[in-house]
Amino acid sequence: MSTEVQEILERVRVLREIEDISAETLAGELGFDLAEYNDWEAGRKDFPVGALVEIAARFKVDLSALITGKASKLNTYCLTRAREAPEVSRRPMYGYWNLAYHFHNKKAEPFLVEASPDTEHKPLAINTHPGQEFDYLLEGRLLVSVGGHEMELEPGDCVYYDSNEPHGMKALGGSPARFIAIVM
Numbered sequence: 393m394s395t396e397v398q399e400i401l402e403r404v405r406v407l408r409e410i411e412d413i414s415a416e417t418l419a420g421e422l423g424f425d426l427a428e429y430n431d432w433e434a435g436r437k438d439f440p441v442g443a444l445v446e447i448a449a450r451f452k453v454d455l456s457a458l459i460t461g462k463a464s465k466l467n468t469y470c471l472t473r474a475r476e477a478p479e480v481s482r483r484p485m486y487g488y489w490n491l492a493y494h495f496h497n498k499k500a501e502p503f504l505v506e507a508s509p510d511t512e513h514k515p516l517a518i519n520t521h522p523g524q525e526f527d528y529l530l531e532g533r534l535l536v537s538v539g540g541h542e543m544e545l546e547p548g549d550c551v552y553y554d555s556n557e558p559h560g561m562k563a564l565g566g567s568p569a570r571f572i573a574i575v576m
Contacts, residue, residue: 485562
């Protein structure tokens with residue numbers, strides 16, 4: 393397990409301990425399966441980004457503070473220049489870059505996501521998290537599954553969905569798929 397992942401796990405654990413909340417209580421409050429939550433906190437599985445968004449909201453901390461350990465400070469606007477967004481390493485087959493990492497008290501978390509072409513030949517990695525999500529495909533082709541409904545997206549296509557529904561995506565056509573994901 394990487395140092396970065398270990399630090400995130402420790403921050404989540406400390407937030408729980410500060411409020412004297414058990415893992416079972418937190419998982420129940422946020423609608424997470426307890427066994428899966430325990431796997432996340434133990435480092436046996438990666439926390440999905442959507443779960444980290446919900447945990448940050450529950451404890452009233454910015455996602456960037458939870459992930460990086462540094463507090464965001466901007467509250468009027470946040471400019472993120474090309475190639476300056478910090479990468480949020482969550483799953484090896486996806487790259488996530490936080491596009492508004494310095495903005496304080498965000499109502500949504502915008503990410504640039506890249507699905508590796510390697511995902512095409514693997515089963516969909518299905519996950520769920522409370523809230524809603526909006527995905528806009530910039531380049532490549534992307535298979536998106538939401539609640540068992542599969543859709544192929546091409547550049548310019550988008551999908552908005554209830555992220556409590558089982559969902560996943562993978563690149564198609566042997567090339568990476570890049571998209572904007574906004575988690576609310």
